[in-house]
Amino acid sequence: MSPAYKTIFETLLAKLDAETRLRGKRSVDDWILKERECVRCEVNRLRALQARAPISMADVERAERLALGHSDYVRKYAHAAADLVLKERPWT
Numbered sequence: 772m773s774p775a776y777k778t779i780f781e782t783l784l785a786k787l788d789a790e791t792r793l794r795g796k797r798s799v800d801d802w803i804l805k806e807r808e809c810v811r812c813e814v815n816r817l818r819a820l821q822a823r824a825p826i827s828m829a830d831v832e833r834a835e836r837l838a839l840g841h842s843d844y845v846r847k848y849a850h851a852a853a854d855l856v857l858k859e860r861p862w863t
Contacts, residue, residue, distance in 0.1 A: 779856050784849035786813045807831050810852050817856045
């Protein structure tokens with residue numbers, strides 16, 4: 772893991788972890804949307820620092836699907852989101 776990737780991953784992991792801690796205060800539909808929006812905003816913030824175009828919510832949903840069912844869902848999701856920061860289309 773490169774130092775740049777590690778920093779991006781850890782930033783996304785911290786943001787996503789903080790968002791998941793709010794699940795008990797929200798309906799299921801609301802926390803799903805809030806977590807996706809959190810990831811999209813942070814990925815796009817990090818991409819903007821690199822002068823890269825923003826990603827869509829569809830990209831975030833694809834990243835999320837890669838994490839579904841994993842015992843370490845949040846970390847897997849953060850890794851997929853880090854790939855979105857560093858790659859144009861990581862899954863194509």
